[in-house]
Amino acid sequence: MSARILVVDDAIFMRKMLADILQKGGYEICDEAGNGSEAVQKYEKNKPDLVTMDIIMPDMSGIEAIKKIKELDSEAKIVVVSAMGHQSLVVEAIQAGAKDYVVKPFQPSRVIEAVQRVLKL
Amino acid sequence: MDEQRAEYIKLFKEESSEYLSKLNKIIVELEKEPDNKKITAEVYRIFHTLKGMAASLGYTEIETISHDLEEKMEVFKEGEKRKVDADIIDEVFKGIDRIESLLATLERQEKTGEEASPEIGDMPYLEILLKEDVSLPAARAAVIIQRIQEKTKIESVDPSYEEIKSGNIGRILKVRCAEPEKIIDLVASIDEVETVKFEDKKSSGRTSPSGIEGIRVNVNMLDRMQNLVGELVVTTSQLSEIIRSFGEEKFQGVLDLHSRSVKELQEVITKIRLVPLSLIFDKFPRYVRDLSRKLGKEVNIEIFGADIEVDRSLLEGIGDPLIHLIRNSVSHGIESPEEREKLNKHRVGKITVSAKSVKGDILIQISDDGKGIDEKEVILVAFKRGLVEEEEMESLSKGEILRFLFAPGFTTKEKVDKVSGRGVGLDVVRKLVRSVGGSVNINTEKNKGTTISMKMPLSMSIIKVYLLGLDNQLFALPMTFVDETLTVSADSLSRLMGKEVMLLRREILPVYRLSDILRQRSSSNGNQHAPCVVVEIENDRFAIVGGTFRGSMEAVVKPLPSPIDRIKGYIGITMIGDGRPCLILDLPALRYRRSYENTGS
Numbered sequence A: 001m002s003a004r005i006l007v008v009d010d011a012i013f014m015r016k017m018l019a020d021i022l023q024k025g026g027y028e029i030c031d032e033a034g035n036g037s038e039a040v041q042k043y044e045k046n047k048p049d050l051v052t053m054d055i056i057m058p059d060m061s062g063i064e065a066i067k068k069i070k071e072l073d074s075e076a077k078i079v080v081v082s083a084m085g086h087q088s089l090v091v092e093a094i095q096a097g098a099k100d101y102v103v104k105p106f107q108p109s110r111v112i113e114a115v116q117r118v119l120k121l
Numbered sequence B: 001m002d003e004q005r006a007e008y009i010k011l012f013k014e015e016s017s018e019y020l021s022k023l024n025k026i027i028v029e030l031e032k033e034p035d036n037k038k039i040t041a042e043v044y045r046i047f048h049t050l051k052g053m054a055a056s057l058g059y060t061e062i063e064t065i066s067h068d069l070e071e072k073m074e075v076f077k078e079g080e081k082r083k084v085d086a087d088i089i090d091e092v093f094k095g096i097d098r099i100e101s102l103l104a105t106l107e108r109q110e111k112t113g114e115e116a117s118p119e120i121g122d123m124p125y126l127e128i129l130l131k132e133d134v135s136l137p138a139a140r141a142a143v144i145i146q147r148i149q150e151k152t153k154i155e156s157v158d159p160s161y162e163e164i165k166s167g168n169i170g171r172i173l174k175v176r177c178a179e180p181e182k183i184i185d186l187v188a189s190i191d192e193v194e195t196v197k198f199e200d201k202k203s204s205g206r207t208s209p210s211g212i213e214g215i216r217v218n219v220n221m222l223d224r225m226q227n228l229v230g231e232l233v234v235t236t237s238q239l240s241e242i243i244r245s246f247g248e249e250k251f252q253g254v255l256d257l258h259s260r261s262v263k264e265l266q267e268v269i270t271k272i273r274l275v276p277l278s279l280i281f282d283k284f285p286r287y288v289r290d291l292s293r294k295l296g297k298e299v300n301i302e303i304f305g306a307d308i309e310v311d312r313s314l315l316e317g318i319g320d321p322l323i324h325l326i327r328n329s330v331s332h333g334i335e336s337p338e339e340r341e342k343l344n345k346h347r348v349g350k351i352t353v354s355a356k357s358v359k360g361d362i363l364i365q366i367s368d369d370g371k372g373i374d375e376k377e378v379i380l381v382a383f384k385r386g387l388v389e390e391e392e393m394e395s396l397s398k399g400e401i402l403r404f405l406f407a408p409g410f411t412t413k414e415k416v417d418k419v420s421g422r423g424v425g426l427d428v429v430r431k432l433v434r435s436v437g438g439s440v441n442i443n444t445e446k447n448k449g450t451t452i453s454m455k456m457p458l459s460m461s462i463i464k465v466y467l468l469g470l471d472n473q474l475f476a477l478p479m480t481f482v483d484e485t486l487t488v489s490a491d492s493l494s495r496l497m498g499k500e501v502m503l504l505r506r507e508i509l510p511v512y513r514l515s516d517i518l519r520q521r522s523s524s525n526g527n528q529h530a531p532c533v534v535v536e537i538e539n540d541r542f543a544i545v546g547g548t549f550r551g552s553m554e555a556v557v558k559p560l561p562s563p564i565d566r567i568k569g570y571i572g573i574t575m576i577g578d579g580r581p582c583l584i585l586d587l588p589a590l591r592y593r594r595s596y597e598n599t600g601s
């Protein structure tokens, strides 16, 4: 069975791109979320194998969402997908429990590599 | 361009346009409250998001502008003491405008690098999507082009003939030709065609601030869907009438199910056509800001009811009139700050745009606290233009006076100004609002301000109507124009200066007989008790008396079949329960077809 992934990003456009790449890579997209609190909710509901997490989002940022998800499930596997120029935020996200990161704009292969690596952990 | 990239670009354009119109709105707010950190953070976030999206598609200029503005906004974020200043606001506006114009040229940009093909440009064209499994798409395209050529003149095709010949064609074929709307059905009927869209960039263009990006494409399909459902509703009611006449009980169960599904389908389609008014309301703050600056005025705009949802076609229909009215308010209504202070008014003028639903209709009002319109001046201009006789001038009511403002080209301005082009131009507004089945009212008071109210049905395809019978015919009267209904007795009608009137509470209303309005000779005029419908159209209140009340209903509006469609006075046709057709009255057209007010023919 292919791994189930929750895609989180506030831009529909980015979610679509990520979902296409992941699906082509053989993964199943179990759900999508457009902000941090929706991400936490949908994590609880879907119990996905992995989350791709944007950082700058309305309502609740990705960093906070990572913390909340980790509280729910300390084993949660999260890959940060964020635009360049926010190294400190990415570091913060890793500290909060994200396992890897991909910088936008991304090569499809970079996304797949990161997801594969984290799923194997 | 490969199909997936085309899809991404479309999505990118749509989402970016939404972000930009949001930016336009909140930046105007931020300009007024420069220490609002919440808005600051949102502006920052939007540029950040735009940057990420643009970078993913390789649009470097949009990426660079967004990145630059993202960084500039960062120093004003939460925890930072600095307030945004006029410079950064100006830069943001410039950035928004630049990104907007870049977005508009994206498709063309995509084409560069490819073989030069005829520019489809901004002319209307047909976009034909071939079925997925067409084996020889180039040959098929050639056949389609040939079939179109038999009917009309083709201006250009994309991909070009040469490209098609060399087999260089995907599933999409664009054809620019004369009268594309007339051959759309022919093309749709070709076997290998999946869908065909009529694209008219001009009428949804970016030049007008009311243009709505990205939804026009779907509207054509949705319109067709809605028409088809309309057909279904009609045939279903005809079917049930036939079955009833046979007295066959065994069909009843399945017929009921069928009717229910059709009704549900109709509701669903009506719903998916709904869009929030914010799609155009959000553009107003920026528009008012830019225009008032240009004119040296200070104006605030307040907006209410932007979350109300209306039919897409209605939204498109009211965009231009609304902009027109707001422009009038800023340029003619609101005085200069100095003038306002002299009049003891706040130097900042106020415009209010509000929308609310009223009994299935939508009421949109635009008010300003400016100088108002001077009734005396209106009468004088009306007299000079021969719209009123000298001896009548004394006895005109306020409603009658204000109605002159709707006369074509009417203006009280000495010189036609540059901004509005043609002064008040309310006739134009009225024409547009009427075309979506509504009417306009004005209320104005000298030095206090002006309020323009527009009332129209939420959707032009399903409207609430009263049914009136006259002899053996039924007529549907749209409720949008109806203020109240009552029954009157013959002796409550009287005559005033030779015209029939009635007294309703303390108001004298002119009375028109239904049969006169419909120009029908009728035997049923002499009823002792007759229905009376009080109508209000464009500051004109009157009563329609006669006929018989036959209830009310939600009518699915069907266009009139030719050759009846050339007769003025009916907006369409609907089917009543027993499958009989019933004409829907175009009250403004009927009422004014012989008056001084040219109904815009």
Ligand SMILES: [Mg+2]
Binding pocket: A009, A010, A011, A054, A055, A056, A057, B049
């Ligand atoms: Mg984001």
